[in-house]
Amino acid sequence: xxxxxxxxxxxxxxxxxxxxxxxxxxxxxxxxxxxxxxxxxxxxxxxxxxxxxxxxxxxxxxxxxxxxxxxxxxxxxxxxxxxxxxxxxxxxxxxxxxxxxxxxxxxxxxxxxxxxxxxxxxxxxxxxxxxxxxxxxxxxxxxxxxxxxxxxxxxxxxxxxxxxxxxxxxxxxxxxxxxxxxxxxxxxxxxxxxxxx
Amino acid sequence: xxxxxxxxxxxxxxxxxxxxxxxxxxxxxxxxxxxxxxxxxxxxxxxxxxxxxxxxxxxxxxxxxxxxxxxxxxxxxxxxxxxxxxxxxxxxxxxxxxxxxxxxxxxxxxxxxxxxxxxxxxxxxxxxxxxxxxxxxxxxxxxxxxxxxxxxxxxxxxxxxxxxxxxxxxxxxxxxxxxxxxxxxxxxxxxxxxxxx
DNA sequence: CATTATAGTAAACGTTCGTTTACTTGTCAA
DNA sequence: TTGACAAGTAAACGAACGTTTACTATAATG
Numbered sequence: 001x002x003x004x005x006x007x008x009x010x011x012x013x014x015x016x017x018x019x020x021x022x023x024x025x026x027x028x029x030x031x032x033x034x035x036x037x038x039x040x041x042x043x044x045x046x047x048x049x050x051x052x053x054x055x056x057x058x059x060x061x062x063x064x065x066x067x068x069x070x071x072x073x074x075x076x077x078x079x080x081x082x083x084x085x086x087x088x089x090x091x092x093x094x095x096x097x098x099x100x101x102x103x104x105x106x107x108x109x110x111x112x113x114x115x116x117x118x119x120x121x122x123x124x125x126x127x128x129x130x131x132x133x134x135x136x137x138x139x140x141x142x143x144x145x146x147x148x149x150x151x152x153x154x155x156x157x158x159x160x161x162x163x164x165x166x167x168x169x170x171x172x173x174x175x176x177x178x179x180x181x182x183x184x185x186x187x188x189x190x191x192x193x194x195x196x197x
Numbered sequence: 198x199x200x201x202x203x204x205x206x207x208x209x210x211x212x213x214x215x216x217x218x219x220x221x222x223x224x225x226x227x228x229x230x231x232x233x234x235x236x237x238x239x240x241x242x243x244x245x246x247x248x249x250x251x252x253x254x255x256x257x258x259x260x261x262x263x264x265x266x267x268x269x270x271x272x273x274x275x276x277x278x279x280x281x282x283x284x285x286x287x288x289x290x291x292x293x294x295x296x297x298x299x300x301x302x303x304x305x306x307x308x309x310x311x312x313x314x315x316x317x318x319x320x321x322x323x324x325x326x327x328x329x330x331x332x333x334x335x336x337x338x339x340x341x342x343x344x345x346x347x348x349x350x351x352x353x354x355x356x357x358x359x360x361x362x363x364x365x366x367x368x369x370x371x372x373x374x375x376x377x378x379x380x381x382x383x384x385x386x387x388x389x390x391x392x393x394x
Numbered sequence: 395c396a397t398t399a400t401a402g403t404a405a406a407c408g409t410t411c412g413t414t415t416a417c418t419t420g421t422c423a424a
Numbered sequence: 425t426t427g428a429c430a431a432g433t434a435a436a437c438g439a440a441c442g443t444t445t446a447c448t449a450t451a452a453t454g
Contacts, residue, residue: 017317018317018318019217019219019318020217020314021220022216022217022219022220023218023220023318025411025412026411026412026413027410035432036432036433036434037412038413038433038435039433041412042430042431042432043431046413047412047413113317116313116317117217117313117314117315117316117317119313119314119369119370120310120313120369121216121220126369126370129366129370130370133366134363134366134367135367135370138363154380155383155384155387158363158364158384161363162359162362163355163359165359165362165363165366166331166358166359166363169326169330169331170327170331170332170335172323173316173331183351186352187352187355190352201401222440222441223443224441224442232403233403233404234443235402235405235444236402238442238443238444239402243442244443
């Protein structure tokens with residue numbers, strides 16, 4: 001008894017992220033793990049089952065991570081309180097953590113790529129992509145700024161989040177990934193002045 | 198003799214953008230066009246030939262578009278001259294045109310989505326994605342600001358281009374696309390102050 | 395009018411797909 | 425020691441894949 005089921009999950013995620021769900025075959029996944037495809041079916045009912053386990057895993061991780069941050073995921077009332085209490089430094093720190101999470105964390109990084117390549121295939125995938133990576137974080141940061149009573153909250157949120165979002169893509173294509181990471185860090189440092197108007 | 202070859206190209210692009218190259222089948226493409234897959238082979242040698250015709254088409258369009266703008270694509274010397282001559286208003290206008298192009302123009306919009314979903318499959322696709330949509334435009338705008346003698350050119354370029362880049366994705370997932378387009382317009386208007394430091 | 399080219403169909407080719415089946419092995423509990 | 429279970433293999437299944445072939449209808453050309 002080993003972490004075979006886990007290894008299947010991670011390998012499938014990596015191939016789904018690179019090739020897309022349809023183009024990544026069950027044989028490919030099994031081949032990468034040095035086993036035959038028949039063995040996969042001892043651990044998952046079918047290919048779709050692996051995919052949905054990945055989505056479920058991300059949901060778990062997301063819930064855990066929200067608990068570790070003090071920035072909340074709870075009821076509207078709780079959120080409003082925590083928003084108002086958040087300093088600009090808190091927000092910058094939150095953004096840095098978020099960038100490192102989606103670029104450095106192996107699972108999150110591959111999951112982000114998978115959502116990127118699957119987003120146009122169904123309304124469900126489009127919604128998840130928006131929620132995790134596009135309008136979701138943007139709306140979140142808009143609330144963050146609005147609750148602090150700042151004007152032009154939406155524009156500020158975009159000015160704040162957009163560079164991070166762009167740097168995800170630049171990071172993915174970069175040879176020197178460390179350089180992009182430090183560029184992102186410097187950029188976020190510079191962001192502290194956005195809220196000072 | 199009709200525009201059958203052209204209709205195949207556009208339909209294939211739409212399906213490659215939605216499903217990815219591998220997952221979009223020759224039968225799917227033919228089915229959308231109300232013909233059998235055998236007919237496709239009277240116009241293209243094989244599936245890959247359709248894909249490469251799409252890439253070639255984008256290259257043509259890109260060259261034409263560069264000619265229509267007065268912002269150049271030529272030798273380093275020409276570029277430096279034109280950069281220095283470009284006013285901030287020119288840059289804002291260029292950015293607006295660019296946003297409309299990648300969201301409203303049918304071919305460009307689908308091509309952008311196709312690159313997005315194919316970018317992790319090969320180094321060639323990764324390079325094209327970077328060139329057309331990520332580090333390419335970012336480097337271009339960095340040069341634009343640097344040639345005008347502005348400090349922090351890279352940061353300014355990112356502040357300028359990043360919101361556009363984010364809004365591509367928000368636009369794709371939006372129900373009210375007109376609202377996102379006008380948000381983008383307002384945001385670019387606000388960008389005129391970036392260069393005033 | 396006969397011929398040639400074009401653009402289509404229908405069917406078949408060999409390969410790969412996701413999935414199932416029959417069988418083998420090792421481990422561990424009764 | 426035996427028997428059940430877990431985790432693997434190899435082979436087969438039908439369906440779908442990209443591609444090729446043989447054939448048909450239509451229209452332009454000598």
